[in-house]
Amino acid sequence: MSEMEIKTVPDMETDGETVLKLEHLTMQFGGVIAVNDFSMHIDRGEIVALIGPNGAGKTTAFNCVTSVYQPTSGHIYFHGKEIGGEKMHVTPDRITEQGIARTFQNIRLFSGMTVFDNIMTAMHLRRKSGLLTQVLHLNAEEEKKNREKAWKLLETVGLTDVAEEMATSLPYGKQRLLEIARALATEPTLLLLDEPAAGMNPQETNELGQFIVRIKNEFNLTVFMIEHHMNLVMDISDRIYVLDFGKPIANGTPEEVQQNPVVIAAYLGVDEE
Amino acid sequence: MKTKSRKPAVLTWVIVAAVYAAVFAAEQILPPSSMLFTVLKKGATYALVAVSMNLLNGFTGIFSLGQAGFMLIGAYVYGIFTIPVESRPVVYQYYEGGLIQFTVPVAVALILAGLAAAFFALLIGLPVLRLKSDYLAIATLGFAEIIRVIVQWDPMGPITNGANMLRMFPSFNDFNIRDAEGNVTLYLSTLVPFLIAGICIGLIVLLLHSGYGRALKSIRDDEIAAEAMGINLAHHKRLAFCISSFFAGIGGAMLAMYQTTVQAKFFTTAMTYEILLIVVIGGVGSVTGSVFSSFLFVAASEWWLRFLDEKQMIGNFEVPLLRNGFRLVVFSIIIMVVVLFFRKGIMGTRELPDLFRRKRKEAAK
Missing domain, CATH: 3.40.50.300 (P-loop containing nucleotide triphosphate hydrolases)
Structure with a gap:
């Protein structure tokens, strides 16, 4: 045609x-x-x-x-x-x-960060605390809640054992899962x-x-x-x-x-x- | 959830505390004219500026070359607001004592210096931060040049003293505590710059470890993905640019204190390149690396290689080639060797606590 x-x-x-x-x-x-x-x-x-x-x-x-x-x-x-x-x-x-969250056809993870930090980064959007509060680390509660949530997301996609590895060192399939988990972190x-x-x-x-x-x-x-x-x-x-x-x-x-x-x-x- | 070992963090604090204690002790014992203190003072100043540049180039991925311009603003603001009123007729001799006839405390002047630099960063950031990589570098470089010329412009004289130098403002030596006869009872002229730089670098490290820090790093790693994760690129780049400039401004004020005089013509592009060199040698993306390499850089260029500039005799044999300027030749060769053999700088992207972690998995490249 x-x-x-x-x-x-x-x-x-x-x-x-x-x-x-x-x-x-x-x-x-x-x-x-x-x-x-x-x-x-x-x-x-x-x-x-x-x-x-x-x-x-x-x-x-x-x-x-x-x-x-x-x-x-x-x-x-x-x-x-x-x-x-x-x-x-x-x-x-x-x-x-x-x-609306998305993943990419050609994986776009944050290469300089660990698996865990990739998820934490995506939570930045939903944070309530301001710059100064965060810099002075006065948002301990929020940070703790976010870390727990990030860990849960890693559990969902089954990547807890590689949480501290660099994101780009993961095999291809796991990188795709991480991208989905990262997208989910933006709620x-x-x-x-x-x-x-x-x-x-x-x-x-x-x-x-x-x-x-x-x-x-x-x-x-x-x-x-x-x-x-x-x-x-x-x-x-x-x-x-x-x-x-x-x-x-x-x-x-x-x-x-x-x-x-x-x-x-x-x-x-x-x-x- | 896993909890990380606290040991590396504790060891880091011990080392930092030991360095400060050593600086304090050395200052009381060694003669104040020792080259060591020159190196330590200038090193602390450059360390702050290098870390502020690393925040942009290494952590946010914004290639800016405006550092000397923001340092100049900081140095001038500090000088203008701290020259004692009674000294102003002497300093501003061609401008009838200048326009500003009041002073503010040193700490306030330091913060003003930072704020002024950040304000200019905000202004030029609006158009300039839309550019990418080399274009951004050229634009910021241009800004630094323009600022340098404007400050020397004659109509600015009543404020900036034109092309003449600013002097007689409080310098590092004024931090020494003296008794009634003017004899120094407690030397603080090196410890204070260490404290100022330490607090500022500490704040930058805190920023990098916060949610904002991660957002900045994500912009460096992949702008498109960062934006798709809800990170407002324009806002966060502007933020990084202003914060970096704020600390460059304070670094400029410290340089003024170190030099005891300020003159716009010394804040050249070459100064920005020196700092860029420090950042690259230390490791783009490592705060520790920037701090280490600024002390190494300053020590090598100001102290350890000085002997190469003079005739040296070994017995009756005169070592060839040594003459004024040869130091710079050797210095350049050392830098080339470092860049060749430490591709990622001395520290790469590692920080001090990382050195105490036994297994740190490197990024698979």
């Missing part, structure tokens, strides 16, 4: 409480339209996956939601409040403050995972799927993820959106998407006589 023939599929209707809503999101870099008129939404408690071939604009869509990019046009709403879109100038930290309600299973073997991928469902329930999260491992996507997603050449070409439940001929064509290609 060539780029011109792709039809934009409108967003589907659901009856849950909408957490995140993208309206006609478009992101243009010069002559390249990375995301083209993309509308979607996520309901509370859902796991929604965004899939599509390489270069389809999935990570760009993520970067628009987290304000790393300023969308060319369109609107982004979080719990009904506009948090991004055309003419909205917000820095990514403000988005995190609202309760999000919506978690964005950018290819959490990249570089994992089938066994690890399977475990990761169970892990995502577990933290979703434990932390009352809504999850939005980009993923290439179709088994993982089909296993745990409630709904799936498919992007191709920046355009939304399909959406629905895993079964619907799996059987959609447009999706199959996008992934496998069709003969053009």
Whole structure:
């Protein structure tokens, strides 16, 4: 299928409480339209996956939601409040403050810090004490509470035994888990995972799927993820959106998407006589 | 949760206390003209400035070269507010005694020096901190040059004394306690700069160990991730820039006390490079390293290598090459060797307590 023939599929209707809503999101870099008129939404408690071939604009869509990019046009709403879109100038930290946390496709841990300090750093956002209080270490109670919470998060992801190791000395899979734990430390309600299973073997991928469902329930999260491992996507997603050449070409439940001929064509290609 | 051993921290405190006690004792015993005290005083001053620079370059990842400019502001503010009123007609002889006709206590002047430097940092930080790496370095370097010229500008004379020097303000030697005849009963002229620098560096260490310290380090490690974790980049960079400048300002005031005079033309880019060199040799990202290397740097450049500048005879044999200026040649070679063999500086990113921890896992690089 060539780029011109792709039809934009409108967003589907659901009856849950909408957490995140993208309206006609478009992101243009010069002559390249990375995301083209993309509308979607996520309901509370859902796991929604965004899939599509390489270069389809999935990570760009993520970067628009987290304000790393300023969308060319369109609107982004979080719990009904506009948090991004055309003419909205917000820095990514403000988005995190609202309760949206993310991980990165190419892991971005704080390399000069221990595993434990990586988590502690992410708690800086929610601290109540000011600069002087912190410098003079008059916030012992807060610090103690944070340390306990950071330790709990490490227990959740099973990294307590490496807490004092440098973050970048961990094996790949553990670094991914640490990134998720670090994102959780910002106390999000919506978690964005950018290819959490990249570089994992089938066994690890399977475990990761169970892990995502577990933290979703434990932390009352809504999850939005980009993923290439179709088994993982089909296993745990409630709904799936498919992007191709920046355009939304399909959406629905895993079964619907799996059987959609447009999706199959996008992934496998069709003969053009 | 695991609890860390307290032993390294205790040992660190013992060492610090021992150093202060040794400085105090040496001052009472050795003649005050000894080169040792020159080195200790200037070393303490440079240690503070180097640590303040390390806070920016090593811990926040902001490559700034404005240190000499902020030191200049600190030195001038200190001088302007502490020259005794009766001495002002002499100092400001070309400007009819100058505009300011009051003095403040030394401690207040020190804090004012820091605040003035921090204020300028806030002002230039607004536009400049948007820049990254080399561009930021060039912009801050430019700022330092501009400040140096503005201070010497004639219309500024009634305040800054123009291109003439400020002098007759309290210096380190005025901290010595004297009896009625003017004889020194208790020498404090080295201990006091150690105390000032110690308190300031202590505050910086406390900052680095707080939540804010971690936030600054996260900016150094990965700006994009730091921002995604909710750390406001602009705010935290500005904060680091102002705090660093505050302590550079106090360091400038200490330099004024050490030199007993202040003149803008000495606060050159070369001074910033000296401090950068100290930071790099000590280890970018190590407070202990900066402190060690400033004393080593000052001792080597002012004292230990002095003999290379004079003719030396071994028996009847005159050692070749030794003449005025040769010291700097040797000094440069030593620095090159250090940089070649200690790629990460003397301390790397380790601190004093780390030296007492038996197994410290290094970052896998």
